[in-house]
Amino acid sequence: MSDKVSPRAELLDKVRGLITGDRNASYGPPNADFDRTAGCLNALGFRLAGKPLKGHHIAIIIAAVKLSRLMWSPEKEDNWVDLAGYAACGHECVILEGGAGTEEVVTTHGVWPDNVKHTHEERKIA
Numbered sequence: 001m002s003d004k005v006s007p008r009a010e011l012l013d014k015v016r017g018l019i020t021g022d023r024n025a026s027y028g029p030p031n032a033d034f035d036r037t038a039g040c041l042n043a044l045g046f047r048l049a050g051k052p053l054k055g056h057h058i059a060i061i062i063a064a065v066k067l068s069r070l071m072w073s074p075e076k077e078d079n080w081v082d083l084a085g086y087a088a089c090g091h092e093c094v095i096l097e098g099g100a101g102t103e104e105v106v107t108t109h110g111v112w113p114d115n116v117k118h119t120h121e122e123r124k125i126a
Contacts, residue, residue, distance in 0.1 A: 011077070015084045030089035031096045034058040054097055059090025 005013075019030065027033045034055035042052045066083040069076070 011080055012084060014081050015088065018081065019085045019088055030059075031055050031093045034089070034093055054093070056090045056093035056097060059086045059093055062086050063090065 024030075028036075037058045038053040038055055041058075046053055048057055063083055063086045066079050066086065069079045070083065073079070
C-alpha cells in the first residue's frame, strides 16, 4: 500500500486548517459571522420565502457563488477548498440554530410546490 494521501484528503486537510484557524480570530466564529451577515441582509429587506435569513442561508448563498466560479474554472483549487469550508460552516450553523426544521425551499423557479415536503430529515412527495 502507498502512503500517498489522496487529493480529496489533502483538500479536506486544507479546509480543516482554514475553518478552525486564524479566520476565527479575524472574523469571529462562522455562525456569528454568518448571523451578522444575515442580519445585514434582513435589515435590507431580504427574505427567504417570506422569512428572515439565518446564518446557514448565508453559507448556502456563498456556496452558490463558489459553484458559479467552479463552473467557470473547475481547475482552481481555492474554490473547491472554499466550497467544502462553507459546507462545513453551514452545517455547524444549522446545528447551533437547533436544526433548520421545515422550511419552504426557494428554487430558481420560485417556491417548491406544496406537495413537496422538505425538511433536514426527509424529502418526499406527499
